Amino acid sequence: METRSTQKHIRISPRKVKIVLDLIRGKDVDTAVGILKNTPKAASPEILKLLTKVTADAENNLSLNRDNLYVSECFVGPGMTLKRLMPRAKGSADRILKRTSHITIAVAEKE
Numbered sequence: 001m002e003t004r005s006t007q008k009h010i011r012i013s014p015r016k017v018k019i020v021l022d023l024i025r026g027k028d029v030d031t032a033v034g035i036l037k038n039t040p041k042a043a044s045p046e047i048l049k050l051l052t053k054v055t056a057d058a059e060n061n062l063s064l065n066r067d068n069l070y071v072s073e074c075f076v077g078p079g080m081t082l083k084r085l086m087p088r089a090k091g092s093a094d095r096i097l098k099r100t101s102h103i104t105i106a107v108a109e110k111e
Contacts, residue, residue, distance in 0.1 A: 002072060003058040004106040007050045009079050010043075013099040017043040017076040021103070029055050029069040029107060047103065054107050064109050072108035076101050 010017070020043045024032035029051070036048040051071070058064045079100030085093045 001058075001062050001064060002106050002108040003054055003062060003064075004073070004104060005050060005054040005057060006102060006104045007046065008102045010046050010101045010103060011098070012043050012046065012101055014076045014078050014101045016041070017047070017101050017103060020044055020047055021074045021076060024051070024071050025074050027071055029066060029071065032071050047105070050103055050105050051107075054105050058107050058109075068109045069107045070110060071105065073106040074104065076103050078102070 020036070020039060020041050023035050023039065024047070027035065032051060033048065036044045036051065055066060055069060058069055059066055079102050081100065082098040084096040084098060086096050088094050
């Protein structure tokens, strides 16, 4: 059995989130939590919240054992991009793109 959850519109660039997700892919849930708590990246707290949510869903809704759970799948996709303008010389402007992310994590029970 597999449980999957998604967090949308996280105000961090997908490129930065992917670095942290690569660290926990395929790991046990307890190991992944330890990695996220000790990783000094801005995406770590958001991913930790989502992993905790998915693990709780697996335990409560599907009655899976937490000791047998591992991160079977995790990926990030681009969300909407906020477009802002920054004034530049001679009355011109540059566009600033503030990117958002959609993070998906799935946990499954070891066979």
